[in-house]
Amino acid sequence: xxxYKEALxxxxxxxxxxxKYLPIESADDIIEELRTHIIDKANEMGGLTVKNAYRxxxxxxxxRELASKYVIGGEKRKLRFELGxxxxxxxxxxxxxxxxxxxxxxxxxxxxxxYVYSAEGLVSIAIIFFAFVDMIVSMLLTILFLYIFMSxxxxxxDLKEMFYKFLRDIFGPVKTERKQRKEKIVKIEKKIxxxxxxxxxxxxxxxxxxxxxxxxxxxxxxxxxxxxxxxRLPFNWLMQLLIYMMILYLLIRGSLNLANYIYISYTERRSxxxxxxxxxxxxxxxxxxxxANIFTEEIQIIILDPLIFENNDYQNLLNYIKIxxxxxxxxxxxxxxxxxxxxxxxxxxxxxxxxxxxxxTPKKE
Amino acid sequence: MNGFFEAENWKKxxxxxxxxxxILSLLSSKEMYGYEISKLLSKLSNGILGVEEGTLxxxxxxxxxxxxxxxxxxxxxxxxxxxxxxxxxxxxxxxxMKAFWLKLVNAVDMVLF
Numbered sequence: 001x002x003x004y005k006e007a008l009x010x011x012x013x014x015x016x017x018x019x020k021y022l023p024i025e026s027a028d029d030i031i032e033e034l035r036t037h038i039i040d041k042a043n044e045m046g047g048l049t050v051k052n053a054y055r056x057x058x059x060x061x062x063x064r065e066l067a068s069k070y071v072i073g074g075e076k077r078k079l080r081f082e083l084g085x086x087x088x089x090x091x092x093x094x095x096x097x098x099x100x101x102x103x104x105x106x107x108x109x110x111x112x113x114x115y116v117y118s119a120e121g122l123v124s125i126a127i128i129f130f131a132f133v134d135m136i137v138s139m140l141l142t143i144l145f146l147y148i149f150m151s152x153x154x155x156x157x158d159l160k161e162m163f164y165k166f167l168r169d170i171f172g173p174v175k176t177e178r179k180q181r182k183e184k185i186v187k188i189e190k191k192i193x194x195x196x197x198x199x200x201x202x203x204x205x206x207x208x209x210x211x212x213x214x215x216x217x218x219x220x221x222x223x224x225x226x227x228x229x230x231x232r233l234p235f236n237w238l239m240q241l242l243i244y245m246m247i248l249y250l251l252i253r254g255s256l257n258l259a260n261y262i263y264i265s266y267t268e269r270r271s272x273x274x275x276x277x278x279x280x281x282x283x284x285x286x287x288x289x290x291x292a293n294i295f296t297e298e299i300q301i302i303i304l305d306p307l308i309f310e311n312n313d314y315q316n317l318l319n320y321i322k323i324x325x326x327x328x329x330x331x332x333x334x335x336x337x338x339x340x341x342x343x344x345x346x347x348x349x350x351x352x353x354x355x356x357x358x359x360x361t362p363k364k365e
Numbered sequence: 366m367n368g369f370f371e372a373e374n375w376k377k378x379x380x381x382x383x384x385x386x387x388i389l390s391l392l393s394s395k396e397m398y399g400y401e402i403s404k405l406l407s408k409l410s411n412g413i414l415g416v417e418e419g420t421l422x423x424x425x426x427x428x429x430x431x432x433x434x435x436x437x438x439x440x441x442x443x444x445x446x447x448x449x450x451x452x453x454x455x456x457x458x459x460x461x462m463k464a465f466w467l468k469l470v471n472a473v474d475m476v477l478f
Binding site: 026029030032033034036037040041059060061065066069070 | 398399400417418419420422423426436438444445446447
């Protein structure tokens with residue numbers, strides 16, 4: 001009885017796989033007919049056992065190939081569209097997203113750096129900001145377009161076949177495909193489970209990879225902007241120290257993010273150590289907050305002269321920026337806040353380190 | 366050795382050409398389900414016309430879409446199966462095919478022997 005159940009499961013998984021490549025309107029009928037065939041044949045072979053199930057499936061052939069026989073020249077070809085990218089071309093989607101976003105980021109970084117270099121004053125801050133928005137919009141549109149395009153390809157089996165071969169020639173066979181080749185139909189049941197897991201893993205890792213790339217670039221550019229403009233303003237020693245700290249922090253965070261991005265893109269795995277190191281980086285600020293808590297009256301704040309609104313002179317923003325010492329009314333509040341932030345930074349780092357060493361490490365295959 | 370594979374390919378092509386005619390012919394005597402057709406083809410032709418199941422079912426579907434045959438789900442002997450029966454258009458096509466087949470076999474015989 002148990003074996004019968006197992007054999008039935010193998011058959012159903014095989015049929016599910018065939019179904020994916022069939023035209024929706026006729027899939028039910030075709031699958032039902034194949035199922036009766038498998039059961040009839042198995043009965044003739046002495047009952048539905050695991051061994052018989054595999055034998056019959058092998059005779060029917062590889063799911064995609066079997067389904068393609070129904071599609072090519074069989075049904076009238078209609079172009080269909082459904083959102084969602086099928087599992088076999090999904091790895092290529094990730095690769096395309098990786099390369100396209102990289103190209104966009106490099107392009108815009110060059111553009112932004114050119115703005116920064118040619119800028120004489122704070123005039124270009126708005127331009128830099130818009131260039132950023134522009135970059136993010138271009139990235140999102142590119143990914144969206146790619147997603148819709150590949151969904152369209154996935155919805156049409158013969159188009160997909162063509163596109164798949166084309167991509168394979170460019171990028172080479174992906175890991176999942178190499179595995180598929182080795183295992184063939186005999187191990188279908190295990191494979192489907194694995195592919196499903198992998199796809200969900202790839203989806204989440206690809207998102208975090210792209211976020212890391214974003215974060216890294218933003219951190220570098222922010223560090224650069226702070227470096228360019230931060231020292232032009234007449235800050236005192238405490239605030240200059242803060243600027244140094246911020247630049248250092250952003251540079252470390254940026255490098256970590258980029259390293260993490262490359263790590264995720266190539267291993268398709270997320271690294272927990274990176275996250276721990278990342279949260280440790282905030283500890284850089286601890287000495288500054290200690291100093292700020294002691295010399296609170298030295299804290300300076302930036303204010304924008306309201307004259308700018310009267311004169312409508314946004315071009316010369318820099319001239320309207322004023323730096324003043326923290327008003328004495330706020331000193332107590334500032335002491336409280338610096339202390340709180342200090343505690344939060346330390347507690348955050350401690351909690352994350354504790355979590356890292358108390359959690360069970362994720363299973364590796 | 367190469368000649369063997371070349372000939373195998375040629376045989377495959379020929380088989381593919383006649384298999385439609387043979388299926389129509391089988392169905393003209395009585396309605397049958399896919400697996401039954403597959404077994405009968407193989408048995409009547411001593412295995413020469415044995416067709417892979419992965420090819421037979423799509424082929425049946427193609428014949429169905431051309432309106433040569435029609436498949437219907439029916440329960441017989443307590444089992445639901447898709448039975449195919451030949452349609453008038455299928456009979457007409459079969460007759461044409463058979464007539465040409467006789468001519469072809471004669472002509473080829475004359476050329477070869």
